[in-house]
Amino acid sequence: MSEHGPQRWVGDWSARRRALSPDRIGLVDATSGAEYTYRQLDRRANGCARLLADHGVTREGGADPDAGGRVAVLSRNRPEFVDLFFATGKTGGVLAPLSHRLAPPELGTLLDDVAPSLLVVEEPFADDAAEALADADIDCPVRSLATAGETTWDRLDESLPTDRSPYDGPTLEPADPHLFLHTGGSTGTPKETVVSHEAIVWNATNTVTAWGLRPDDVTPLTFPMFHTGGWNVLTVPVFHMGGTVVLAREFDPGEVLELIEARSATLLVAVPAVLRMMVDHDRWAETDLSTLRLAKSGGGPCRESVLSAWWDRGVDLSQGYGLTECGPNNFAMPDDWPREKADTVGVPNVHVDVRIVDDTGVELPRGEVGELHLRSPHAATEYWHRPEETAATFRDDGWLATGDLARIDDDGYVSIEGRKKNMYISGGENVFPAEVEDAVSAHPKVEDAVVVPVDDDQWGEVGRAVVVGDDSLTLDELASFLDGRLARYKRPRDLVFVSALPRSGPDKIDRDAVADEYGC
Template structure:
């Protein structure tokens, strides 16, 4: 009935609802829409080969790749897995799966064959793209007892002979199979509820789970990032996260593609090359893990590198030490901490305009379209109290692939359980104080290791530190500081340094040293490996 129909009381019909399962032409049409808006703007730079790609070229590549993927059945939910470092072909696959309705499932080349065999079997891809240097690894994975799938294989290389010393398998070459036709392709009917990415978790508690990231999640995380961080079409970033990690896609890559910005990738991006790339590409935004930021500001080239193009830098993937933040602030760079996880976002918080450095230990306030709360077993806790951080919003993932029990535990009630402990201060800033599994109880008092680590790391003889709770007959558990740094440091010297800075029951009662902290994922400290080695008193 219309608005003037007397039988409807003069009330017009409401709009037709648009649920997530309704296909829209724009869903998955990232490269096609951006190429129409910004055809000659450079969207991607491959620093390894010194090639730049306009959005027109990226869309043409995506059309060729879409035709290739359809030949292998990577359409309408079919999956393409990759075992590769950051390279343009992964971007082509991201754009192409949007066109075909397929799913991109990048796998970490840093994992061992048993882990990859189990993960590949879970993903069950129609096609596996392998970068040439990892051909032998892929062969070991496919031959492992835990691998129950046999996808079609294509090998990717930079040029003829590149990585050929590692290429001991006779699989077809990606470049040779890629169709020449780059004209527009027919789009699949793709809705926001359809999966776009399978991204695996860090795997610190066993074989990594595959997180199902829908088109809705990707789009809304992009909205959050653009609005909360103030991204601009003219922004350029060196992408230092690997593209098998949510950071490689959803921290800055997709949001900048959304706007028409520029992303710079490379096969290897160590701190020295990141420093060099900032003035070389007029980089305006940078997001990296604390270890990378720390190494950059301690590099010999730090003082001579022109950082004036940077509008802001974000640290993510763990707490950033105050000394590192001060080093960047001293260079007039706006550095603050972010927070996210594969299961939600990963961009959830932002620092308000004009924020004070007194809030530097916080991750800020919730972004535009993010709900956050801190809870215990009885529900939300008052401000100032510690509980588990939970997040909600349209940017959340849908669950874990073929893992209903784990999905119910993490996503079950509409809130994503992060497993991180946090508190909200009087001004509404969120402070992440540690993982639920890392907290320990000493003499009946809860101890949160990051609080102690933050202070220990300011000692001049300490480069990096992990604090563990270890068994103690008198107190149940006490702290053990595992330090990377000057082994001349004594426990007594450390405790004297900490006295008055933290409560006495939090002072470590044991001290151990490592030459270098073990890492997992994109340069994140592997706390589980530290605990396995040093978890006894």
């Protein structure tokens, strides 16, 4: 084996982990019941790397993403996804997961953008993939991930070389890309974010050091692997430590509860909707949650009622913050953090710098609301083939403009006030929907709410609350409830009840869709 193989710190995750803990269980497939040690995962990745190399999914020409091959994947969470992650690390190729929730025309546009050398499709999405390929201007080989019965294309597992010996890959640099992760945009084609090996390593390091990950940690994966949450929230950091990740094709709240108990899970990160559904599930009261050492909510504000339900069960649930472009693990709660800070995302992780700026880029003092900027070696590099949007987000001065409004209190805790574009002005006062939504959702008749601005002759704009809950709630009743909780100018002046709020990404509320239908 050459000096440029797995001895390099960049890329070959599975060989390094195998060398340290070959017999530890690294991955559990809850759907099939299969368990894989790090030795087995590395052998699988070696075979997969040889297949990728045969199809040109390798690294060439330095840190220019255009110089390397890419493998696109359209699938639910499966062990083969992990094989492809470890294998692209070995070959220097790029793994580009695609959301199976997208329509064929959207998939076709993404395929044109990614231009993969190989496409891997789980069989349930074969028809969508075929339609997308017919619309796309690419011609690449396709391999199937079987579920049952016949497959549309040659099976991936039957195409793998039998040679599982160590794979001698190319020389890689920290800045070389490893993942293309598309953002969960609700209008237009999502942007592909280029994430380097270095960014992945630093995010894992930040997570381990700030969240206190350990080699014996076990976590159920609640995010899809086409999302940054599927890789960078816990999967790669847990692999970094030699822990165990439990995945499944589909996770419902009851199954997550079952797995926490059956697998003695120690870590849990999920979006607020999943955490709430777990609380409401029939298994909630009887499930043993005592092994959970850390639990975090991400992907949007978590209501106080949900947080309290977990605290009542002895679980130290807190809120996190991240985005595809940076991290996504940027903050943590200090030891013995006070419950009155529960509406914050904590303080910056060890290797994360934070500032709050006004519209001119001037840094604001503590307590004032402005745009959140982050700076860390775990930030992504660029948006793929989007130079103008890259320049606006990945700034020349090294800071990343998140587009989110935030403030830092006197104790250094950061509160997220919502998207910059969602803020509205009522009677000359700035209104941040996230604050209003938290207050409205505390009402016992409200399950969830989104507040959007609507035109008003007197105040310019006022808030309309789009609510999931008991439609007997009146505006006067809500106003009385909010008295003393929220300034008058912030209170919604209209109520609309819906059976469900639209979602984008992993159970994340699609605010743009709500605003388009119910806003100005």
